[in-house]
Amino acid sequence: MAGTQEAHETHETHDAVVEAALGKLDLDAKARLLAGQDMWSLPALPEIGLTSLVMSDGPIGVRGVRWTADDPSVALPSPTALAAAWDPELARRAGVLLAQEARRKGVHVLLAPTVNLHRSPLGGRHFEAYSEDPYLTGRIGTGYVTGVQEGGVGTTVKHFVANDAETDRFTVDNLISQRALRELYLAPFEHIVENAHPWGIMTAYNTVNGTTMTEHRYLVNEILRGEWGFDGFNVSDWTAARSTTGAIEGGLDVAMPGPQTVHGPALAQAVRDGEVEETTVDTAVRNVLRLAARVGILEGAEPVVAEAQLPAPVDGEALAREIARRSFVLVRNENTALPLKPNTTVALLGAAARDARVLGGGSATVFPARTVSPLDGLTAALPEGALTYAVGADPNTELAAADKGFALRAICRDTEGVVIGTASAPNGQIQWMGSDLPEGVTHDTLHTVELTGTFTPRDTGQHTFGIKGVGAFTLSVDGTTYYDDVQRPLKGDPFISFFGAPEPRARVELTAGTPVEVSLTYVVARPKDLPLKAIGFTLVHQEPQRDPDELIAEAVAAARAADTAVVVVATTERVESEGYDRKDLRLPGRQDDLVHAVAAANPNTVVIVNSGSPVELPWRDEVAAILLGWFPGQEGGAALADVLTGTHEPGGRLPTTWGSLTDAPVTQVVPENGELPYTEGVFIGYRAWERAGRTPSYAFGHGLGYTDWTYDAIEAESTTDSATDSTSVTVRVTNSGARHGREVVQVYLAPADADPERPARWLAGFAGVEAGPGDSVDVIVELPRRAFEIWDETANAWAVVKGSYEIQAGRSITDRRVATTINV
Helix, strand or coil, X not given: CHHXXXXXXXXXXXXXXXXXXXXXXXXXXXXXXXXXXXXXXXXXXXXXXXXXXEEEECCXXXXXXXXXXXXXXXXXXXXXXXXXXXXXXXXXXXXXXXXXXXXXXXXXXXXXXXXXXXXXXXXXXXXXXXXXXXXXXXXXXXXXXXXXXXXXXXXCEEEECCCCCCXXXXXXXXXXXHHHHHHHHCHXXXXXXXXXXXXXXXECCCEECCEEHHHCHHXXXXXXHHHCCCCCEEEECCCCCCCHHHHHHCCCCEECCCXXXXXXXXXXXXXXXXXXXXXXXXXXXXXXXXXXXXXXXXXXXXXXXXXXXXXXXXXXXXXXXHHHHHHCEEEEEHHHCCCCCCCCCEXXXXXXXXXXXXXXXXXXXXXXXXXXXXXXXXXXXXXXCCXXXXXXXXXXXXXXXXXXXXXXXXXXXXXXXXXXXXXXCCCCEEEEECCCCCCCCCCCXXXXXXXXXXXXXXXXEEEEEEEEECXXXXXXXXXXXXXXXXXXXXXXXXXXXXXXXXXXXXXXXXXXXXXXXXXXXXXXXXXXXXXXXXXXEEEEEECCCCCHHHXXXXXXXXXXXXXXXXXXXXXXXXXXXXXXCCCCCCCCCCHHHHHHHHHHHCCCXXXXXXXXXXXXXXXXXXXXXXXXXXXXXXXXXXXHHHHHHCCCCCCCCCCXXXXXXXXXXXXXXXXXXCEEECCCCCCCHHHHHHHHCCCCCXXXXXXXXXXXXXXXXXXXXXXXXXXXXXXXXXXXXXXXXXXCEEEEEEEEEEECCCCXXXXXXXXXXXXXXXXXXXXXXXXXXXXXXXXXXXXXXXXXXXEECCCEEEEEXXXXXXXXXXXXXXXX
């Protein structure tokens, strides 16, 4: 109760300080505060003691205001991995670490978490969201937000709402029934607002039922702020805001980025012209000042979390490694192929084992100080001589950012060719946004940027160099100019210029170990129609391409000579990234061929799947074991070694259904005539698979460990005569295996009377439990009232559906072990 009283007093103090500060501001200052001053921050207002508020992308790390590998960040596993751990407390600990990272980088607000749903497996950005299930998403998101804000840093839960795919995301009108909106897409946001009280929400690019989200008065003002009582600030997704009056009247507080936005001077003028009431502006300013008070940058307001109250420092590498191994989902393990037997020999196969992909593409990108690949992790964990490696197959059929073997720097020159600034460029990528330029450089004086340095090949043969970006470029390798021309922009999403396909421009014969000079010069363009000043391009490279059949043959030979073959397969940034959706669920390149061939050569083949969201596994019945590794973060290889060698158990359960695209019930992500009807209603994910009577490759909730569990009994008890207020479910489980382990007890609710408008069953609660061999444990799972409700579109309200319900507990949606019945 003392904590509650203290929070109430802080809230009252903040309100008084906010009102006093607001009263000192004129209209122009108010309007200026509601617009970004640059890419990542709001302006300082010294007249009220307000310093500049700084935001940064997440959700797996805190990049800070500089997009460069020269400013490293801890890189945690992908959000799908965090959700696969089914542990809100682990998500809270991740949030605490990220708050620590934010404070280190001078960041006040983290632009995360993403709680959109996996509506279709083709969604290109699903690695950045948690799950297909709204309840699981809400629980994990609540833990994450709680942890970040315990560290004194704000969050912006995004993207509000229904940004569930990337195709035409700026313009698509998603047509969604009120029931589906409430029961699915709004549900995670509602859960997080109620239970974690986030300090921010980010509204999405897309339109919902005819109104763009940055102007959606009904969803923002009436539901988010009105029904749910959200009192934080509402910031647009970057460049999403389109109308001054529409945005401010629709509940948008801050339009980002700046300085050219629909707020700022345009908003002040709209007030003077009588188009907007100044009291509406005041409401938005209050929300921003309240956020400033909470994070401690408004004079006179104590931050919600004082310095002395900050959580103890977190070891980022250790936590990244723990989350990764807790997230790995063992979906197949025939004849106990895993963990590896002592003194076994291992053939590690796949380009992704050497050059690991640890995170997804797009604005979620951060740059860790180190990355542990599967090859690194297993080399360190296995005895000398036990491990061999072969490439086998490379998922990267395109050029990738210049990284391994490159030593580069950026040189900035003016129109006279005079050097005006320099910067390091550790991975051949330049992403300077807004004022994020090298010291001494301004957009007005900058004429060219040259990436220059050396490249030391690790393989002899024909190397390919290229360019990712738009504009005039000159590319030279080893003294020869190979390209001097203009790369034209692609239509559509402007982010594709940053994250899209690279263009090969030079093929050069090089010798392993012999360095050569490399230079890529970009002539800075100044398009007048862009809302922000940005310079972005990348030098890209591809190693010599050997005959794919030869590579597979080498891998097969290595597999035959080893006790166990471990094949690492992966997606690439061109498969899973912000800015575009997937065309299929196949692994890129010849990776499927590699697995087929290796499995035929060695029956003890283990496959590690390095992807952020589902891929098809056409060889799944041919191999001994399959471990889904997601995008495992910077310590992924070390965590993989922990799990393969058996020092730790793979702890994950599927947060989304894995199956073939042919069988997937919901696949449409491409709008027609600008509209995308969500015709499936409330039936997505496992709800849709079960309704269609189709069997996926691996069901929602599925995951094996290194021990076995028996479900012994289940009891349900309501706290009142009705189950509509609270229902407590007790499940007794026994560790019937030979080693200590962790189980995720999943509770599903199934109405006894079939109703075609309702799923056959849905996740209503879950809890994790640990036990030693032979030990029995009672697990208590609380079912919320909402589990028994639907959204009644006629009454425009939640309504309990009376009747008999079977409460089912088990290991997945399809592996339900015990059940009991209650009447509501």
